[in-house]
Amino acid sequence: MKSVRGLRGDAAIVGVADWKPERKPTGPRQFMLEQWAELARLALQDAGIEAGEVDGLVTPRIGETSNFVPATVAEYCGFEVNLAEMVDLGGANSVGMVWRAAAAIELGLCEVVVCAIPARPTPSDPRDGAFLDEGWIFGASSNRYGSPQAEFDIPYGNLAQNAGYSMIAQRYAAVHGYDERAMAKLAVDQRTNACAHPDAIFHGKPITVDDVLASKMIADPLHMLEIVMPVAGGHALVVASAARAKRTKHRPIQVAGCGERLTIKTPTYARDLLETPVGPAADRAFEMAGATRSDIDVACIYDCYTITALLTLEDAGFCKKGQGLDFVRDHDLTFAGDFPVNTHGGQLSYGQAGGAGGMSQINEAVHQLRHNAGARQVANCETAFVSGTGGVMSEQSALILRGA
Amino acid sequence: MTDGMAKPLPHATDTSRPFWEGLREGEVRIQRCLDCAGWVFYPRSNCPGCLSNALEWQTVSGRGVLHTFTISRIPTVAMFADEVPQRLAVVELSEGVRVTTTLVDVAEEDIKVGMPLEPVFESTEGGEGVLLRYRPAATP
Numbered sequence: 221m222k223s224v225r226g227l228r229g230d231a232a233i234v235g236v237a238d239w240k241p242e243r244k245p246t247g248p249r250q251f252m253l254e255q256w257a258e259l260a261r262l263a264l265q266d267a268g269i270e271a272g273e274v275d276g277l278v279t280p281r282i283g284e285t286s287n288f289v290p291a292t293v294a295e296y297c298g299f300e301v302n303l304a305e306m307v308d309l310g311g312a313n314s315v316g317m318v319w320r321a322a323a324a325i326e327l328g329l330c331e332v333v334v335c336a337i338p339a340r341p342t343p344s345d346p347r348d349g350a351f352l353d354e355g356w357i358f359g360a361s362s363n364r365y366g367s368p369q370a371e372f373d374i375p376y377g378n379l380a381q382n383a384g385y386s387m388i389a390q391r392y393a394a395v396h397g398y399d400e401r402a403m404a405k406l407a408v409d410q411r412t413n414a415c416a417h418p419d420a421i422f423h424g425k426p427i428t429v430d431d432v433l434a435s436k437m438i439a440d441p442l443h444m445l446e447i448v449m450p451v452a453g454g455h456a457l458v459v460a461s462a463a464r465a466k467r468t469k470h471r472p473i474q475v476a477g478c479g480e481r482l483t484i485k486t487p488t489y490a491r492d493l494l495e496t497p498v499g500p501a502a503d504r505a506f507e508m509a510g511a512t513r514s515d516i517d518v519a520c521i522y523d524c525y526t527i528t529a530l531l532t533l534e535d536a537g538f539c540k541k542g543q544g545l546d547f548v549r550d551h552d553l554t555f556a557g558d559f560p561v562n563t564h565g566g567q568l569s570y571g572q573a574g575g576a577g578g579m580s581q582i583n584e585a586v587h588q589l590r591h592n593a594g595a596r597q598v599a600n601c602e603t604a605f606v607s608g609t610g611g612v613m614s615e616q617s618a619l620i621l622r623g624a
Numbered sequence: 625m626t627d628g629m630a631k632p633l634p635h636a637t638d639t640s641r642p643f644w645e646g647l648r649e650g651e652v653r654i655q656r657c658l659d660c661a662g663w664v665f666y667p668r669s670n671c672p673g674c675l676s677n678a679l680e681w682q683t684v685s686g687r688g689v690l691h692t693f694t695i696s697r698i699p700t701v702a703m704f705a706d707e708v709p710q711r712l713a714v715v716e717l718s719e720g721v722r723v724t725t726t727l728v729d730v731a732e733e734d735i736k737v738g739m740p741l742e743p744v745f746e747s748t749e750g751g752e753g754v755l756l757r758y759r760p761a762a763t764p
Contacts, residue, residue: 358701363632371634372666373724375755376712377696377704383712386694394692394737439696439712488714488724489666493692 226508231322232465232472232624235267235458236583237336240419241451241571245341252282253296255338259456260297267458268469269332276303276324276333278317280575283342302330310360310610311522312480313337314455314579315617319478321459331464336456339574360611361486373486381524382447384487384612386439389527391493393441395542400441402545404432406526406561407445407568409553414565416555416596421451421571446526446568453573455583465624471590476603477509477620487612494531494541498607498616502536505605509620513537517601518588519559520581522609522616523566532607533561536618555596563588563596578608582619589623631703633751640667642681644752650745652686652756654721655679665721686743687761688717693727693735715741715758729759 237259250258256279264271279293290304303324307316314337321333344351359380361369373379392398411427414420427445435444465472479501484490506512519538523529530544538559539547553561564570564584567577585604587593593601601623608617636644643666646653655664659676670677696710704710711727727735728744740761745754 357629358632365635366637368666370632371637371640374632375634375751376724376726376757377700377707377710378712378724380700382698383694383696383700383710386696387692387712387714390694391692391737437697439694439698441694486724488722493714 226504227319227322227326227475227478229474229476229622230462231325231459232462232474233318233457233582233586233621234460234465234468234470234472235263235265235269236586237262237266237456238419238580238583239340239453239455239573241421241453241573243421243451245452247340249341249343251284251342252338253284253293255340255454256282256293256336257297259336259338259454260334263334263336263456263458266469267460269458269460269464271298273332274299274301274334276301276321276330278303278305278307278321278333278335280307280313280337282338299334303333309482309608309615309617310575311524311578312608312610312615312617313575314582315478315606315608315619316480318457318459318475318582318619319480319617322475322478325459325461331461333459334456335459336454337576337579338454339576340452340454369486373488378486378488381612382439382442385525385527386442388487388493388531388613389441392527392531395494398441399545399549400433401429402549403446403526403530404429404443405548406529406553407432409557410523410562410566411569412554413563413596414569417564417570420565420569421449422565422569442525442527448524448567448572448577451571451573453571453576455573455576455579457579457583457586462624472624473586473589474622474624475619476622477505477507477511478618479504479508480615480617482615485611485614490613496531496535496613496616498532498609498618499535499537501616501618502605502607505618505620506537509622511603511620515603516605517560518563518585518598518604519561520585520604520606521561521566522578522581522607523562523568524572524577524609526568528609528613529561529566531613532609536605536607555598560598563593563598582606585621589621629703630750633748634755636752639669643667644754646683647745647752647754647756651683652743653681653683654717654719656682663719663721665717665723684717684719686717688715688741690735690737690739690741691716691722692737695732711735713758723756725756725758727759728757734760
């Protein structure tokens with residue numbers, strides 16, 4: 221029974237594309253526009269939908285232009301669209317893209333929406349040798365004049381992601397206590413999952429809790445193996461109306477519920493560093509879907525760091541606040557376990573292809589719900605939870621997906 | 625890519641200038657909302673509590689407690705390599721607002737969440753000429 225307004229479940233993910241993550245890219249450098257087009261082709265092929273049927277697109281920022289981004293993508297790909305959207309929610313982009321596509325479809329604006337996030341290296345500019353991604357030397361912070369980050373955070377060296385997440389973890393330890401072995405187990409269980417996924421960057425490389433704790437301390441209390449491995453790659457997906465979804469190649473995956481929330485850019489200014497925005501986002505998604513936490517067969521939880529996954533397990537309601545480490549200790553989070561989390565290895569062990577990392581989590585939920593996840597398939601998988609996290613616990617979003 | 629780039633320093637805006645002037649004079653000045661009485665940091669044109677544009681500057685003690693910290697063993701960006709291990713901190717002022725800073729004059733093992741802190745006005749070459757760092761309070 222639905223008690224909130226929202227998605228009716230009349231849109232479904234019908235196609236996905238996953239470029240195998242690579243530490244050292246093997247192919248030629250391509251522009252993001254070129255990557256966008258190729259990812260779209262692959263996702264549409266997976267769905268069995270012709271390019272001419274596309275009537276909506278959702279894109280992140282791309283390197284080639286800072287404005288009129290959707291128009292540039294549409295023109296390049298030859299799409300004539302009724303929904304032209306760009307999202308700027310960092311790691312929460314993927315979930316944000318899916319619900320925006322689903323909402324537009326339910327409004328009747330469009331039937332077939334492509335969402336793609338390219339993240340392979342791009343060519344350098346022959347005029348000055350510059351690469352498209354050089355605007356990122358300050359991480360997710362802006363050093364432009366007038367930016368609060370430029371004036372009050374960056375001068376102290378507080379920028380990029382490691383420091384912010386480590387400070388959240390340190391606060392967690394002070395308030396709720398800390399068990400570094402349980403935190404490490406989050407990474408270990410995901411590595412076990414990666415070892416069942418041939419495309420994962422750490423396939424064939426199992427680790428132990430002691431390995432995690434023996435890895436280099438990057439920013440106390442987080443170790444190297446609790447932090448994502450950046451890789452090259454990219455992901456795309458196609459969202460279609462329920463009517464169009466009936467004539468596709470695979471089991472359609474219904475977008476049943478969604479939520480999104482953000483309150484700050486820099487955690488310093490959060491009302492409470494440990495009450496993360498995924499709480500209200502997940503509550504809304506579950507309520508919209510008419511689902512409960514116990515309905516979830518697989519949880520694809522954004523995991524740029526172990527602390528991100530821990531706080532999401534708590535705030536999304538899978539365990540009580542402050543009891544996340546007990547939960548991790550008491551449950552087997554592998555694909556074969558009693559609470560499967562990030563069955564593709566998570567971004568920690570599958571690899572984080574830049575801004576596309578979060579889409580690996582949606583697409584993994586799709587593979588699980590289609591029952592084509594191979595050796596890592598979760599039995600009787602019908603309902604999935606997916607979260608997205610941008611910046612430093614800033615933008616957060618949630619999806620409930622169901623096999624239709 | 626960042627080799628040779630100068631370490632980024634703050635540059636005041638018309639809105640924030642009294643804060644930096646205060647630091648140069650050895651005082652911490654922050655804004656308070658005349659409508660909802662909320663304290664405001666960082667400096668803004670409008671109160672983030674109620675959007676009022678009636679904000680006044682007040683001089684405060686600048687003292688606070690350590691809300692959280694990390695010790696970064698690798699530079700957060702190459703330009704900060706000379707500060708490694710970086711003692712990054714968030715301090716909650718007595719007024720309840722929080723500031724991003726770094727800790728000085730303290731041994732690593734003595735850093736504890738909740739410890740009382742006092743401001744250190746550190747001169748810089750360039751930028752606004754001063755940064756607001758923190759050290760353990762001489763008297764609790």
